[in-house]
Amino acid sequence: MDKHEWYLVPEPAEEGKVEKRTVGGKSICLILSDKQLYATGAKCPHAGADLSRGWCEAGKLVCPYHRHKFDIVTGKGDPDQGNYIRTYPVKKEDNRWYVGIPKSWWAGWF
Ligand code: FES
Numbered sequence: 807m808d809k810h811e812w813y814l815v816p817e818p819a820e821e822g823k824v825e826k827r828t829v830g831g832k833s834i835c836l837i838l839s840d841k842q843l844y845a846t847g848a849k850c851p852h853a854g855a856d857l858s859r860g861w862c863e864a865g866k867l868v869c870p871y872h873r874h875k876f877d878i879v880t881g882k883g884d885p886d887q888g889n890y891i892r893t894y895p896v897k898k899e900d901n902r903w904y905v906g907i908p909k910s911w912w913a914g915w916f
Pocket residue numbers: 850851852853854855869870871872873874
């Protein structure tokens with residue numbers, strides 16, 4: 807059984823620009839980098855800044871407040887930060903992008 811609910815999302819208008827969308831009830835940053843879409847959480851774990859106001863640089867999402875950096879593939883923060891953000895799976899079907907949001911653990915019970 808697929809553990810994710812897949813949601814259709816629009817492709818960001820520009821490479822490297824961070825766009826925020828609500829997907830499956832979650833605030834998510836969408837980033838197009840080298841024609842691949844990445845989806846991450848939108849809240850910085852450091853002090854709660856909105857990461858969609860940041861930017862993407864060399865495969866990292868940079869927080870606009872104190873410049874913490876997060877890998878857009880793994881969500882891992884730079885080593886000296888000791889933090890991370892959530893990332894979500896992405897797939898392309900029929901030329902459209904979908905983001906996978908994990909289903910609730912009890913969803914399969916009913
Ligand atoms: S709030 Fe993001 S680096 Fe401080």
